[in-house]
Structure formats: structure tokens, C-alpha cells
Amino acid sequence: MSCIKRYECTLSPKLLEKAVKELNEPRDNEKRLQAIDELRNNYDAEKFGPLVREDDEFFLRFLRAKKFNQKKALTVLQNYHNVKKEFKEVFGKVNNPAVLTPIIEKEVMMMLPGVAKNGAAVMLSRHGLIDKDMDIYDFMAYGVFSMEKLLEDEAIQINGIATIKDLENFNMTFFTKISPLALGKMTKVWQEAMPMRYKESHVVNEGTFYDVIMAIVRPFLKKKLLDRIHLHGTNFKGIHEFIDPSILPPYLDGTGPDPDGLAKLWGETLMEDMPQDTAL
Incomplete structure (x- = not known):
């Protein structure tokens, strides 16, 4: 983790407000990073293969897509890796x-x-x-x-x-x-x-x-x-x-x-x- 550059929020105030209100995105960046780490740590690499990317920005797109619901975001993340293997x-x-x-x-x-x-x-x-x-x-x-x-x-x-x-x-x-x-x-x-x-x-x-x-x-x-x-x-x-x-x-x-x-x-x-x- 130490070699990964952590995400820093550069969203405009308007876009951040929308992310907070509509997607349940944490306003505080530390809490956002905690959500990213939780998703990263819950990924089952043994079952779905190695992650194609490990940067914060990659995990963040899955969290936003599922309004920061960890369970749903994890399902999509694992489906994403699964179809990459199954749909060559x-x-x-x-x-x-x-x-x-x-x-x-x-x-x-x-x-x-x-x-x-x-x-x-x-x-x-x-x-x-x-x-x-x-x-x-x-x-x-x-x-x-x-x-x-x-x-x-x-x-x-x-x-x-x-x-x-x-x-x-x-x-x-x-x-x-x-x-x-x-x-x-x-x-x-x-x-x-x-x-x-x-x-x-x-x-x-x-x-x-x-x-x-x-x-x-x-x-x-x-x-x-x-x-x-x-x-x-x-x-x-x-x-x-x-x-x-x-x-x-x-x-x-x-x-x-x-x-x-x-x-x-x-x-x-x-x-x-x-x-x-x-x-x-």
C-alpha cells in the first residue's frame, strides 16, 4: 500500500455536493479512503484472479456506481474481473x-x-x-x-x-x-x-x-x-x-x-x- 499514491479529492464544490447527496460519498477524504481500502481488502483474488488495477481511482468508480454500498460495489468489482476471464x-x-x-x-x-x-x-x-x-x-x-x-x-x-x-x-x-x-x-x-x-x-x-x-x-x-x-x-x-x-x-x-x-x-x-x- 505504501507505494500506491492515495486519492486526493479535486472535485468541484458542486460535483462533490452531488456525490455526497446522491451517491453517499464521504465528504471527508480519510473516510473515502477507508471505503476504498475496505473494498480492496474484501476482493477475493483467489476466486476471481488478480486485480487488473490497484490504484484508488479504480476502486472509487465501483463505489460511486453503487452509491458506496460495499456489498453491491464488491459484487460488480468481482463480476468485472469474472467477465474479463470468461468473455475472452x-x-x-x-x-x-x-x-x-x-x-x-x-x-x-x-x-x-x-x-x-x-x-x-x-x-x-x-x-x-x-x-x-x-x-x-x-x-x-x-x-x-x-x-x-x-x-x-x-x-x-x-x-x-x-x-x-x-x-x-x-x-x-x-x-x-x-x-x-x-x-x-x-x-x-x-x-x-x-x-x-x-x-x-x-x-x-x-x-x-x-x-x-x-x-x-x-x-x-x-x-x-x-x-x-x-x-x-x-x-x-x-x-x-x-x-x-x-x-x-x-x-x-x-x-x-x-x-x-x-x-x-x-x-x-x-x-x-x-x-x-x-x-x-
Whole structure:
């Protein structure tokens, strides 16, 4: 422990207040460090393998995701390590992100400039840009890699994430390649193993095929997550209730930046710290 640099709180007063009130985060840093140490010490390395990271910041994201409930945070932490071992098809690529360069260059995902009305960061994904021949595990790894990047930001750990999924021109052939086993595993990753606060999900241009997708996915989703899904079809103004149009791209009836520029910027963000790995 002596070689580990301890966490020092640099949150703005407003963000700290939100963490204290909404996430039960200790205002006092010594008590925060005690909570981190408790989580670290309770981790079962014999059962779930060695910790992938041991710095305070790593444990803190799990505590925040579960409002400093030690039991729940420990479950997610151990699930996180478990899926890394059990779902090599995805996490082998997350751990070797150079292989994800082609899909990153497709510019499917992007972060909008600003936050939703509830303070959550907003990620827009244009699923119509997914090639029907794309490896499904590449796409899953791309999503996990993006979320890992987002979790580096303490504001996002505290405020959470909102998503907008644009399904215009989405090719159902891609979705049908997902086996029920893989779908179940991936759903478990998002719901039980990622220390992220999912605030809301908006779906646009979903079309009638969305019912087919949901019929397959619904059994794997918890009611809490299902309740946070909002369908908008082509009525983009419905999103404005949740997200100010000033940060939405013009094609979603917003006055924000062009999505292509945002997608390029997000791709550069993902690749800027990418190690020069050898492809698997």
C-alpha cells in the first residue's frame, strides 16, 4: 500500500455536493479512503484472479456506481474481473485495442458536447454505419473500450451516461449473428460488471424491426433498465425534454455540431493513448 499514491479529492464544490447527496460519498477524504481500502481488502483474488488495477481511482468508480454500498460495489468489482476471464472473445480485444482500429474508424459512436438535463454525459451511436459483415465481438469490444475511456472522467462516474441510439439503415443481418449465449454474456457485462451509472437511453429511427430486436433482448434486461428506454421514432423533438437541442446535431432537430466532426474527434480520443499492440 505504501507505494500506491492515495486519492486526493479535486472535485468541484458542486460535483462533490452531488456525490455526497446522491451517491453517499464521504465528504471527508480519510473516510473515502477507508471505503476504498475496505473494498480492496474484501476482493477475493483467489476466486476471481488478480486485480487488473490497484490504484484508488479504480476502486472509487465501483463505489460511486453503487452509491458506496460495499456489498453491491464488491459484487460488480468481482463480476468485472469474472467477465474479463470468461468473455475472452470481447475482452481479449479490449485488452489489445489496436485490433479495434477499423471499427473505430467507422465512426459509429461519438460524445456530444455538453450534458443532458440531468447532468449525464451523452453518447450518440449511429448503428446504420455498422457493416453487416462486421465481427459482432469487435463491436461489443468497441462499446466496452469506449465506456472504459469514459470512466476515466470523475464527472461521468458521478453524473452517469445517457445514450442516443440511431437505428436508421441498421442492418438486421448484423444483429441475427449474435447467439443467445453471447447476448446473455454481453448484457451481463453492461448490467452487472461495468461500474457505470446508466441514466437514460433514447432510440430514434427504430422502425418496426425494433420490436423483433426487443423480443430477443428483453428477457436479458432488468426492469430498471427497460424503464429508462425512450422510443422517439422520427419525432426527434421528443428528445428535447431530456437533452437540450443546443448540444444535439442538426439532423436530430438540434443546433449542435455536425455528427461527423464529433465522431472523428471521439475516434481520435480513443486512439490517442492506444498502445502500439500487435494484432491478435
